[in-house]
Amino acid sequence: MKELSGNLSGLASSQIKKIQKLYDNKISSEFLISQPVLERLVALSHEIRRQIGLLVNREGRIENVMIGDAHQIMIPETPDYKATPGRLKGLRCVHTHLDDSPLTRDDLTDLALLRLDMIASVTVRQDGRPGFIYTATIKSDPSSQPPYEIFPPITQANLDMDCKNYIYTLEAGITKTGSLYEARADQEKAILVSVSSQKKDYAQAALNELYELAVSNDIFVIDTILQQKSKPDPKFLMGKGKLSDVSILAMQKSATMIVFDQELTPAQIRSITDYIDLKVIDRTQLILDIFSQRAKSREGKLQVELAQMKYLLPRLATKNTAMSRLTGGIGGRGPGETKLEINRRRARESIEKMTKDLKLVQKHREQQRAKRNRMGLPVFSIVGYTNAGKSTLLNSLTQSEIYTKDQLFATLDPSSRKLRFPQEIEAIITDTVGFIRDLPKELVVAFRATLEELESADVLVHVIDISNPACMEQIESVEKILGQLHLEDIPIIPVLNKMDLLDHETVDIMSKKLGGIPVCAKDRKTLNPLFDKMAEYAVLKLRGAEEPDENLEYE
Structure with a gap:
């Protein structure tokens, strides 16, 4: 039996077993959720007075059962389901609300950040029966505002939505929109983001320079976003709501990466990549990657690799899902995926060796300068x-x-x-x-x-x-x-x-x-x-x- 995720504290073992049995059900691909599963889900949520959610794949198999608290639910990581550029995740989320409230801002944010096929909230009536069901999907048109579509509420009598075909049609529209940006097949497509407290003219000039850096690195720039913020968000730099908008835009335009003008802390990289299935790098990483390509001499290559290692060392503690997008640089260049496997001790050993090698280079240059001075x-x-x-x-x-x-x-x-x-x-x-x-x-x-x-x-x-x-x-x-x-x-x-x-x-x-x-x-x-x-x-x-x-x- 698959494990439950979320808040299990305080639940009786009998309640946990009943919730786990939700995994035994399979839902017809035409239905948002089957009526028996819906009624069971709502009854259990009413009993424990907590939100319960399901992640359902396109074949109707329940991949994850989540337990939250009375007000919210946390969607876990799904490493087997990745939202590739221009496509959705392949999972829809159906969860309960203990009152009669519609989809919340957090629901819509999760829809965007995780690129879910669909999100639905089911209201729980006082008698423990299903009430209205609210649903939303992401729009395929990147110019549409808001970028998601919220549908009129339905009841359990209207669960046959031809769900699978609807999602495939939506995804085809997203793919068609993304194909309008004619980058080469081997070329990264990026959205550039700047979160600045500087005056607009200065911030825009900095973003323009980031654009030039990206183009110099053979990146196809799809869009640029400038957010002026007096104080950056310590976790996401730009705030979770704005990050969700960027995530939707990236999906609608088939972006393969997001480049931040500001240097991201290791914690920020981890937080952002927890939510976005895209390569995420910052300006420093971009410059380092350009240097790694342009350095021709042994000395230049040695200096660049040392700089890359020093940059990555404090980030080796971040999770592999983040580092797999960070370490590869643009198009997988840079230090390489093998660097993910080294621990801090080996990284420091590499830095120490390269530092010694550079001291020899420095000594050679000093000798050259001494000759020139004698001249x-x-x-x-x-x-x-x-x-x-x-x-x-x-x-x-x-x-x-x-x-x-x-x-x-x-x-x-x-x-x-x-x-x-x-x-x-x-x-x-x-x-x-x-x-x-x-x-x-x-x-x-x-x-x-x-x-x-x-x-x-x-x-x-x-x-x-x-x-x-x-x-x-x-x-x-x-x-x-x-x-x-x-x-x-x-x-x-x-x-x-x-x-x-x-x-x-x-x-x-x-x-x-x-x-x-x-x-x-x-x-x-x-x-x-x-x-x-x-x-x-x-x-x-x-x-x-x-x-x-x-x-x-x-x-």
């Missing part, structure tokens, strides 16, 4: 917000062919090139990983060996995308990270890139405001003022410098 050549390091045009500028200045693309974090591995000025003066110019708002602390720590390249710079060339409406916030983010790395005392040349996308008057205003040099990194002809400024710094550095070492190899 006495001036070092220019390009810094800036991701996708501001750093690699493009390096290519134009040195006539190199480093990979570039109009996307966030197109390149991660640092590059160094020789730069020769007209006065036969040589310098070294390096390009490092791009910065971003609230750069995950795990990445800052893991990439410290790379970022320490900036410490040996004589001048920082700060590339700013002045065509971006959020450029002032991006400048602030870069300056904040430079401050964290204690690089405030190194001279900075502000380079105002993408001047070709603005009119001359706006470029002049921005130049005066930021004290920078306007350029178009793609057009070498516009770089002469920057070239001259860099040459001035190079001359100052080379006064009294040693002869360069011709045998030094550059990356």
Whole structure:
């Protein structure tokens, strides 16, 4: 006999046995619930003065019998029934109400979050007989509000609803709606969510950046949701009611994942994934996943994996159902499913080993910097917000062919090139990983060996995308990270890139405001003022410098 779930305390063994016998019944697939089972369910609920519920599959088999209290019932996990994108769970819930109340907000929330085929509440009359029966389903049209349909109450004489066919027709409508979003078969389809206490303009800009991150990671974005909330919900971040709306939208649009702009705590991940049968990740996980794909060198891959492990370590205590969606990253990439099986001790051992390996990398980089210092050549390091045009500028200045693309974090591995000025003066110019708002602390720590390249710079060339409406916030983010790395005392040349996308008057205003040099990194002809400024710094550095070492190899 299957076990009961829920609140069994205080019940007599005879009552428990009678409730367990509900499992012995099978309901015709055309009926919401059969009349004998309905009468038995209501009589038992009336006897124990608690709500009793049934989870029934599409073949009419009772999969779970639940016992609540006088006011509510908790629906347990059903690992054998998963609501795949664009489809319902395959279970309907029929439960009792001890008074004559219709479906509650909690009932409708459970319908949405769990993607039930249908939810029904049966009122219990004072004589222990069934009263009215209230039912609801999710609508197939994502534009409909509210997103669920509540039907007029019925009695036990109207239980033949052709239930199975109705559910299949509803699900077919949902699938058809979801197919309108033409992502590739192997492409994730996501809903982006931000819960922010910031002003709307700032919050929207942050959500727009999350959109760019998602697209950079080959995710098909179906919809975005911005909720302004003075204080985030400690359990669900956005509140259970709003989460249910997101769950319905995800089902109606066949989304395969939800991406939160805010970093989720391990407890929040567990709470959300307890209710939503979807992959759930946050902005940090998204950025880590992008880095895991873009890192090409052994050093870069090592740094990314270390960052991923440090991020996942506190989340290894969460349940496997949550971690199976979290650890795989986008499309199952990232550290991999095998990481789910390691315990905290082995995770710490991996982190310790990777940290030692990175110390060797750090030592090697220190030796390279020492060689460059002995040469006495001036070092220019390009810094800036991701996708501001750093690699493009390096290519134009040195006539190199480093990979570039109009996307966030197109390149991660640092590059160094020789730069020769007209006065036969040589310098070294390096390009490092791009910065971003609230750069995950795990990445800052893991990439410290790379970022320490900036410490040996004589001048920082700060590339700013002045065509971006959020450029002032991006400048602030870069300056904040430079401050964290204690690089405030190194001279900075502000380079105002993408001047070709603005009119001359706006470029002049921005130049005066930021004290920078306007350029178009793609057009070498516009770089002469920057070239001259860099040459001035190079001359100052080379006064009294040693002869360069011709045998030094550059990356």
